[in-house]
Amino acid sequence: MTRFSVTYRIFAPELAEAKVRAEAIALEQTVEIPRDVVPAGFIEDEILGRVEEIGSDGDGQFRATLSYSPHSAGFEIAQFFNVIFGNSSIQRGLRVVGIEPGEEMARRHPGPRFGIDGVRALCGRPAGGLIAPVLKPQGLDADDLARIGYLCARGGADIVKEDHGLMDQPMAPFRERVEKTAAAVTRANAETGGRALYFPTLAGQPDQLEGNIRFARDAGADGLLVLPGLLGFGTVSRIARDRELNMPVMTHPSFLGPYVLSPDTGFDHGVMFGTLQRIAGADISVFPNVGGRFGFSHAECAGIAHACRDGAGPGRPMLPSPGGGMSVDRAADMAAMYGDDVVYLLGGSLLRLGERIGEGIAAMRAALDAVRAAEA
Amino acid sequence: MTRFSVTYRIFAPELAEAKVRAEAIALEQTVEIPRDVVPAGFIEDEILGRVEEIGSDGDGQFRATLSYSPHSAGFEIAQFFNVIFGNSSIQRGLRVVGIEPGEEMARRHPGPRFGIDGVRALCGRPAGGLIAPVLKPQGLDADDLARIGYLCARGGADIVKEDHGLMDQPMAPFRERVEKTAAAVTRANAETGGRALYFPTLAGQPDQLEGNIRFARDAGADGLLVLPGLLGFGTVSRIARDRELNMPVMTHPSFLGPYVLSPDTGFDHGVMFGTLQRIAGADISVFPNVGGRFGFSHAECAGIAHACRDGAGPGRPMLPSPGGGMSVDRAADMAAMYGDDVVYLLGGSLLRLGERIGEGIAAMRAALDAVRAAEA
Numbered sequence: 001m002t003r004f005s006v007t008y009r010i011f012a013p014e015l016a017e018a019k020v021r022a023e024a025i026a027l028e029q030t031v032e033i034p035r036d037v038v039p040a041g042f043i044e045d046e047i048l049g050r051v052e053e054i055g056s057d058g059d060g061q062f063r064a065t066l067s068y069s070p071h072s073a074g075f076e077i078a079q080f081f082n083v084i085f086g087n088s089s090i091q092r093g094l095r096v097v098g099i100e101p102g103e104e105m106a107r108r109h110p111g112p113r114f115g116i117d118g119v120r121a122l123c124g125r126p127a128g129g130l131i132a133p134v135l136k137p138q139g140l141d142a143d144d145l146a147r148i149g150y151l152c153a154r155g156g157a158d159i160v161k162e163d164h165g166l167m168d169q170p171m172a173p174f175r176e177r178v179e180k181t182a183a184a185v186t187r188a189n190a191e192t193g194g195r196a197l198y199f200p201t202l203a204g205q206p207d208q209l210e211g212n213i214r215f216a217r218d219a220g221a222d223g224l225l226v227l228p229g230l231l232g233f234g235t236v237s238r239i240a241r242d243r244e245l246n247m248p249v250m251t252h253p254s255f256l257g258p259y260v261l262s263p264d265t266g267f268d269h270g271v272m273f274g275t276l277q278r279i280a281g282a283d284i285s286v287f288p289n290v291g292g293r294f295g296f297s298h299a300e301c302a303g304i305a306h307a308c309r310d311g312a313g314p315g316r317p318m319l320p321s322p323g324g325g326m327s328v329d330r331a332a333d334m335a336a337m338y339g340d341d342v343v344y345l346l347g348g349s350l351l352r353l354g355e356r357i358g359e360g361i362a363a364m365r366a367a368l369d370a371v372r373a374a375e376a
Numbered sequence: 377m378t379r380f381s382v383t384y385r386i387f388a389p390e391l392a393e394a395k396v397r398a399e400a401i402a403l404e405q406t407v408e409i410p411r412d413v414v415p416a417g418f419i420e421d422e423i424l425g426r427v428e429e430i431g432s433d434g435d436g437q438f439r440a441t442l443s444y445s446p447h448s449a450g451f452e453i454a455q456f457f458n459v460i461f462g463n464s465s466i467q468r469g470l471r472v473v474g475i476e477p478g479e480e481m482a483r484r485h486p487g488p489r490f491g492i493d494g495v496r497a498l499c500g501r502p503a504g505g506l507i508a509p510v511l512k513p514q515g516l517d518a519d520d521l522a523r524i525g526y527l528c529a530r531g532g533a534d535i536v537k538e539d540h541g542l543m544d545q546p547m548a549p550f551r552e553r554v555e556k557t558a559a560a561v562t563r564a565n566a567e568t569g570g571r572a573l574y575f576p577t578l579a580g581q582p583d584q585l586e587g588n589i590r591f592a593r594d595a596g597a598d599g600l601l602v603l604p605g606l607l608g609f610g611t612v613s614r615i616a617r618d619r620e621l622n623m624p625v626m627t628h629p630s631f632l633g634p635y636v637l638s639p640d641t642g643f644d645h646g647v648m649f650g651t652l653q654r655i656a657g658a659d660i661s662v663f664p665n666v667g668g669r670f671g672f673s674h675a676e677c678a679g680i681a682h683a684c685r686d687g688a689g690p691g692r693p694m695l696p697s698p699g700g701g702m703s704v705d706r707a708a709d710m711a712a713m714y715g716d717d718v719v720y721l722l723g724g725s726l727l728r729l730g731e732r733i734g735e736g737i738a739a740m741r742a743a744l745d746a747v748r749a750a751e752a
Contacts, residue, residue, distance in 0.1 A: 028669070031513035032539055033724025043515035047547075071545060072514060076581055078606040079543040082630055086540065086606070090633030090664050092671045137407035138448060139419035163408055164462065167455040169447060171423075205452055206614040207586055230454040230462070232608040238582040254458055257466030262638035288466050293404070295468045348409025 002102040003067040005052060006084050010062045011093030011264050015054070018062035022051045025064070025094070028087050030072050047072050063097070070104040077109065077237040077280055089266070096267045099275050101314050111315015113240050114248040114283040116341050119319060122222065122248065123158045124195040129335060129368045130343040131156070131361055132321065133350055135181065136163035142172040146180035148357065153188030153196035155358020156365050159343065160185055160198045164227055164252040167203035174203040175215055182220035197222035199250050202231070213239060223248040223283070229255030233280040240281025250284040250321065251277050260300075269300040274307020275314065284319040284343050289334075292325030298337070305338055319343045328360070331367035340372075378478040379443040381428060382460050386438045387469030387640050391430070394438035398427045401440070401470070404463050406448050423448050439473070446480040453613040453656055456485065465642070472643045475651050477690050487691015489616050490624040490659040492717050495695060498598065498624065499534045500571040505711060505744045506719040507532070507737055508697065509726055511557065512539035518548040522556035524733065529564030529572035531734020532741050535719065536561055536574045540603055540628040543579035550579040551591055558596035573598035575626050578607070589615060599624040599659070605631030609656040616657025626660040626697065626719075627653050645676040650683020651690065660695040660719050665710075668701030674713070681714055695719045704736070707743035716748075
């Protein structure tokens with residue numbers, strides 16, 4: 001059975017110490033017992049992690065690739081990620097910089113159901129950047145949010161996305177909100193002949209999620225926004241793997257910041273907001289854009305976009321979705337940076353337009369079209 | 377309605393900048409729109425976060441306490457934590473150092489169902505440290521794991537806990553393993569007259585968790601080990617809040633390391649492994665012990681233990697459970713450090729004893745009793 005591999009950056013003064021630490025990771029992530037107690041046979045030969053390669057990666061840094069057995073990772077995303085970086089996430093000076101699922105884990109976790117082409121087909125936008133205005137603020141009632149959704153769909157949105165802070169609060173309870181907004185977007189589409197999609201934020205206690213997923217689908221939601229940092233990456237996978245449900249998933253980075261912010265722990269930006277999201281099955285991955293309210297650099301954002309769209313996998317290419325401080329003024333720069341296969345989140349500044357919010361979306365569309373025309 | 381409050385450590389060169397950042401957090405964590413777009417009335421007065429207090433906290437550091445509305449946090453743990461640190465977790469130079477739920481959120485999330493006294497009552501250990509050997513390694517079959525569970529219960533374990541890496545792998549599928557181990561521990565208890573508890577690791581895809589929780593209860597498991605870093609803190613709460621289920625929860629730190637490892641992001645150790653676990657409803661919180669394989673300091677571990685047991689809440693005091701490198705040799709030091717209300721995890725080194733594993737547990741009990749006798 002093909003093993004999967006994880007590449008770690010180990011911070012250590014010299015190779016000998018990095019090797020010792022790599023062998024310790026091999027134990028920690030699998031059997032979690034001292035080396036001399038590991039039973040011979042199947043456990044030692046198959047289950048125990050294996051250091052496949054280790055070498056220098058710059059001053060005081062080493063790259064170690066370890067392989068693990070699919071038997072160890074089982075069939076759940078939670079256990080797959082548990083083997084990748086469960087306990088070792090608590091070690092200082094250790095960062096995941098690459099994941100190669102291999103044939104067997106790729107079969108168990110085939111990734112995005114829709115991917116770039118699938119999402120484009122759903123919203124009828126075969127080329128050019130996709131525009132996703134965000135319904136907010138928290139505190140509005142369901143009618144007001146649905147009204148904004150209607151105006152956004154009328155204005156030419158590709159995806160009407162809810163703010164990640166809209167969950168199941170009393171001001172706009174999940175089911176009421178989803179029902180009203182789905183109806184509003186459907187009405188707008190009927191009027192324009194367009195195909196704007198509606199992605200509510202999946203809410204609910206764990207034992208309500210199943211019911212809420214089905215409710216959203218039946219009410220006419222086209223996809224779901226999921227917060228893997230709070231609901232777990234397994235929730236993304238549960239939706240992506242459901243053929244009958246057949247809904248695309250957009251993931252949001254809430255609560256995930258500490259995984260990327262320090263260079264010597266967590267995951268590289270592209271692994272967290274690209275690779276892991278793809279393995280879990282997200283079709284669109286939201287992340288904080290360079291130049292917005294968060295401090296991600298140009299290189300980090302480019303790395304995320306690459307990891308989302310890399311033709312080599314894992315699974316189908318997915319859409320990167322930079323958010324935070326996006327505006328018409330930046331459209332040309334953003335199109336130059338991200339190219340065509342991207343979902344632009346348009347946030348709170350659009351609300352300044354009030355009932356004319358659709359004009360803001362139309363302006364963004366015109367700006368993106370101008371970039372494409374100039375390139376052609 | 378009583379607002380809840382979160383205290384952040386802000387890294388900034390001067391107070392004026394820290395104040396600007398605190399006001400930005402108030403927006404980011406609630407309405408997530410520019411200040412000038414916040415609608416007057418209910419949203420501005422109630423939903424918008426409020427900077428209640430801000431002051432210096434040492435060189436280049438400031439403490440800011442913000443209050444939020446329970447209307448904003450709703451009724452789910454996910455959304456409560458989303459307001460506490462969702463998007464702001466992606467800001468550099470910002471760390472959560474305290475959470476005060478206040479009356480209303482304490483009512484919605486009353487914390488541990490059992491707490492220290494409840495767990496002690498269940499396992500019939502009114503005083504002294506509790507001993508929890510861990511069933512492993514991954515790769516053994518269900519019969520072998522059940523056999524170790526039997527020997528541990530015979531040897532005087534208070535809690536027979538499964539390794540966090542035992543999920544639903546083919547070598548020892550969750551249901552088979554739980555059934556056999558629960559029966560083995562029950563048999564040992566019948567033979568000794570003891571009351572060792574059995575905590576399997578909750579496994580399954582999100583849509584299997586409900587069934588697996590009930591299966592474990594019906595098969596005779598006494599509590600559940602839950603990995604909130606992978607399954608979400610809501611899963612802890614879902615179990616803790618189920619009066620009919622009535623099972624204690626032990627939480628494990630897998631995948632949570634990056635939240636604490638860097639001093640300028642994430643959560644203080646006590647908040648992550650104490651406060652948040654308590655709010656979610658854990659009765660026992662596992663964390664990496666000082667002097668083990670992980671780099672937590674004495675002060676960090678003491679801070680965690682304090683946050684777990686603080687009589688001021690939130691909710692009932694819970695049991696800290698240091699793990700990693702625990703042994704009989706360290707029993708006296710550990711008892712001096714942690715006192716009585718603690719669960720000692722005994723891991724892989726016990727396996728060296730093979731069929732005599734119970735002797736290792738008895739030796740740990742004798743060492744802890746000796747400390748108590750010396751103190752009395």
